[in-house]
Amino acid sequence: MHDAQSANSEHDTVLRGGEPGPRSLPVVTDTDPWKDIRLAKLNRKYLMRQRVVSGNPNEPAHAVFDVLRTRLLRTLHENGWNRVAITSPTDGCGKTFVAANLALSLARRESVRTILMDMNLRSPELADVFGLKTSGPLAEYLFGNITEADHFLRVGPNLALALNSRAEIDASELLQRPKTKETLEVMQMELEPDVVLYDMPSILKNDDLLSFLPQVDGVLLVVGGGITKAAEIRQVENLLADQVPLLGVVMNNEEDPLRSFFKK
Template identity: 45%
Template sequence: MKHEHTKIEADCEPADSLPALQDPEVFWNNLSVAAVDDAVLAQNHIISASRSHPAHAAFDMLRTRMLQALNEHGWSRVAVTAPTRGCGSSFVSANLAFALARLNSVRTVLLDLDLRAPSLDKTLGLTAHDTMADYLSGVIAPENFLVKAAPNLALALNDRPEDNSAELFQTEMITSVLEELEETLCADVMLFDMPPALEFDDVLGFLPNVDAVLLVAGGGVSTAEELEKVERIFSGVKPILGVLLNKAEGPTAY
């Protein structure tokens, strides 16, 4: 079965009705291109980028099921988190983003919002040049902050940790910044790589800005009690799209 034409309908005006500076195609075309190294991605187990590892099929399946759920509800924003550190939520976020990028008609944005311990730049073998806190505070324009890892995959990386992330996530400015980003890039899917849900109140404070949550459980790391606690925290706040078991014991276990 082919999934390469899956499309989420975004509420965007036709390009020919927009001024040039507001045309999503112009923004995408003008984004700086990230120098992604396939060898580094493979070394860090970002298997969806090349599809050389057979386990990439699991991320293709996750991608398609997630798109179906988003389409059904008219959603676009998904937070990816885990109960605790060491579960592989960044690994899942990155692989899911590259799996989505293979759908040419789906525009995806991946943001590193684990502000206390940013890692996506290292995972992708890239160097972040600006601070996510400055971007979320409206100091940096999206076209000057994001980079493009594929024609339809934009990355928002972070070059340093922040201690006040919980407070930042609950400001009114962040709502405006994310709305601007979604509209500017006419994004179909926005993935937020979040910190662990049980570590601080960062994720809980950010939930008003997302439509749903993907929860990553680490094989041999997460306990049933931790998963139940996270589900209780999210209950009545945001729906959980699913709980993904990420077996992190070795490089061949995904």
């Protein structure tokens, strides 16, 4: 992992030069709880090595994630939702790659405040993907022992990251705890995010996501080209039926991941 560096300016991040939003860049004021979240600066070259490309307009996948972002925002807005679980049928489909790139794409929408949380508690990866030092175990935050200001990192004015430094063996039980539900509800009330992305474990691997479904409004499914079988997608659809909507499917072509596409 690489240490996070304090940004000299809230605009001095990989997100600079993004598309204009419907209003000017949100200002983090003295009374805004987002001001208490520590700023971190991302390293563009490191992100490119990690295939986090949506912050670079010269990359082909930049536009792909913008399309995904627009469709997702439209669906959330139309239904009054904001909590999205990102998962895959099995490991190796690139769900964390999609989660990181989608979060940065959302951050370029200047009026949209986004929180990305590493809820793959058994095998956290987002800290390494972003090249940032974590503030410790995410479980301490979910237990209510520390606050958002203690644990979250802020990338620019409108993207917050909740990273994780420790794998949890009892992840399913932790996700089902009433205290976890309470903590996330308080986060919603205090930070008032427009979108919350949860990077979750693969849904067919264990019951972690199934136990967490009451805390999400919908699921975005990432399938791997040449990896995911049609029967696995049907199995996921059956698991989600009558519980939460499947918002869409992202086909991630592992042979050329920068040419992934979104289909509804």
